[in-house]
Amino acid sequence: IEGESLTDIVHQFRQLVGRSYIPPKWAFGNAQSRWSYMNEDEVREVVANYRANNMPLDAVVLDIDYMEHYKDFTVDAQRFPRFADFAAEMKAQGIHLVPIIDAGVKIEDGYDVYEEGVKNGYFCTNQDGTPFVAGVWPGRVHFPDMLNPEARAWFGSQYKVLLDQGIEGFWNDMNEPAIFYAEERLKKTFAKIGEYDKQNLDISSFAAFTGMVAELSNNENDYKTFYHNTKQGRMRHDKVHNLFGYNMTRAAGEAFERLEPDKRILMYSRSACIGMHRYGGIWTGDNHSWWSHILLALHMMPSLNMCGFLYEGPDIGGFGSNTTEDLVLRWYGMGIFSPLLRNHSANGTRRQEPYRFKNKAAFAGILQLRYLLLPYIYSEYMKAALHDGMYCMPLAFAFPEDDFARRVEDEVMIGESLLIAPVYEQNARGRYVYLPEEMLQVRVKCSESNRIETSVLPAGHHYIPVELDEVVFFMRNDVIGNAHLNGVEGRKHVELGHGDVGEAVDARGIVGDRAVKPAAATTATGGHAVLVALLGQRVAGLGLIGKLGGHGARTDAGDIGLHDAQHAVDVLHADAGTGNGAAGGAVRRRHVRIGAVIDVEQRRLGALKQQILALIDHVVEQQARLGDVGAQALGHGQVLIANLIHGVGGQVVDEL
Secondary structure (H helix, E strand, C coil): CCCCCHHHHHHHHHHHHCCCCCCCHHHHCEEEEECCCCCHHHHHHHHHHHHHCCCCCCEEEECHHHCCCCCCCCCCCCCCCCHHHHHHHHHHCCCEEEEEEECCEECCCCCHHHHHHHHHCCECEECCCCECCEEECCEEEECECCCCHHHHHHHHHCCHHHHCCCCCEEEEECCCCCCCEEHHHHHHHHHHHHHCCCCCCCHHHHHHHHHHHHCCCCCHHHHHCEEEEECCEEEEHHHCCCHHHHHHHHHHHHHHHHHCCCECCEEEECCCCCCHHHCCEEECCCCECCCHHHHHHHHHHHHHHHCCCCCEECEECCCECCCCHHHHHHHHHHHCCCCCEEECCCCCCCCCCHHHCCCHHHHHHHHHHHHHHHHHHHHHHHHHHHCCCCCEEEHHHHCCCCCHHHHCCCCEEECCCEEECCCCCCCCCEEEEEECCCEEEEEEECCCCCEEEEEEECCEEEEEECCCCEEEEEECHHHHHHHHHCCCCCCCCECCCCCECCCCCCCCCCECCECCCHHHCCHHHHHHHHHHHHCCCCCECCCCHHHHHCCCECCCCCCCCCCCHHHHHHHHHHHHHHCCCCCHHHHHHHHHHHHHHHHHHHHHHHHHHHHHHHHHHHHHHHHHHHHHHHHHHHHHHHHHHHHHHHHHHHHHHHHC
16 A cells, blocks of 8 residues: 555555444443452442442443353353343443353353254364364353354344343453363373373473473464364364454444444454454453553554554553552553553452552542543544544654654554653653644643643653653644633643533534534544643533433444533533433532522523524535635634633633
């Protein structure tokens, strides 16, 4: 592929491989996972602790122990006796359950998935045509033949049993596929071990003895012993290994289109290859609670984006090994900018839910900051998905004329307007940052109700102090211009409480219910979204994930738009009454104080709505008349709209 720039080459490639997966909006909220939350009460305890500590949460992820004896598409009747009712109970609190699905189907008489697969020849086979047997979580399993279109459609249809119980999100795991042992190799190993029973094991024989057992798991040669039936004929698995996980998630994605055509269903996978990005996202696998893995996760973000995997993220805090409070804080400092935000840890490791640590205020603040940023994150994600772009890119892509930017591997651009440079070294009190241009530094004091300090820094190298309870990021200079126009210049401290969220323009430039030319979704638009969210308008309750998420209804361009301030009051009023959404508790506490001024402000803000819509009509009319100049005019229109909102909406907030 040849192109005018690196981003152009990526754009052309992405157009070849197809549009990236778009998850439901609630999937951009915070998710808590563990191998495993063993029963309903443990899940309730997690949710209650998040709420009690003012930490927003939108999903609890269920690992293998929710199943009956690790059988796919089953639920353990002892641990989760009324699963559909429990899912509804959680959803009423703004929580989605996200159960795991594994690649291996347990061999067990009476298990319908197993019996159907055997009857119809839907499993991978040995060379002689008999079903291949491997060992995973439930013991002996067969692998569905994901490259067989009929088997793929059959496996995808199995998700219906959980969809019918109110589940709206899944994660596919162990789908390389992982193999604890292949049955034939296991038999040979047991036979060989017997030969050592009465031997004097010297160093050589002892190494051979222990090596036999160690080589059972994921042995490369075992992947050469089973086969797929494809449209192109019979294929040995090792020749198409990377296609297995892709097609497992494809099975789910195609099934969701049939079973829930009007709803977005969350799906992310451990194993994938290019092409799977059309059907789901990816988490970056079983990492460890190591400082180096923060940097590794940062490196993976843009590389996955280039391949089309926009919805991605690491296991926050690290999956394996025991974590520490400072490590988890720093990990969240990077993780709140990734589309998938999930804290996940392994069985037997130290518990790492954020409410378990001492500095609860810092964790609450950093998670609330994620929700403050959601309008920008979602807007930039949608722009990347709909226009085959990158949500996250290296500095060299964003600043191609800057020679030094090519050397920077520990900073990335998030969307068009934000630069992040996370701290990833233990005991560090800050780090060196390279800015390719003048930028606005935004320092968020997470343990101090997300108090914000801003300063303009020139292009070049800077040492930036970053305390454990702080998040620091940088806005491009177009945002600085908007900040000046909105009267933010010189404002050093901005208080942002729990649940205060701004709005953003979506990827098509949707404003209210009116469509604007895609050119509106430019840097200025993205910067404006951040500005409104963090430095300008602060209307309580606006954009809470409970409202952002809705019920997962599908619109290809998304629904987040620059709605009028009237809508802000409506959302506030609704959330205060129901308590739904990530910050429902905080909104309820404000309801009494705010209710007295709602009626007055509704009348004033109704006039604002008419002003904004009239201005949009004028800008769109001028855009059509001026042609190429229209995009620039529209950009100015966004600034004017921002001024209107800041001037009127900001006054409302001050009075509230």
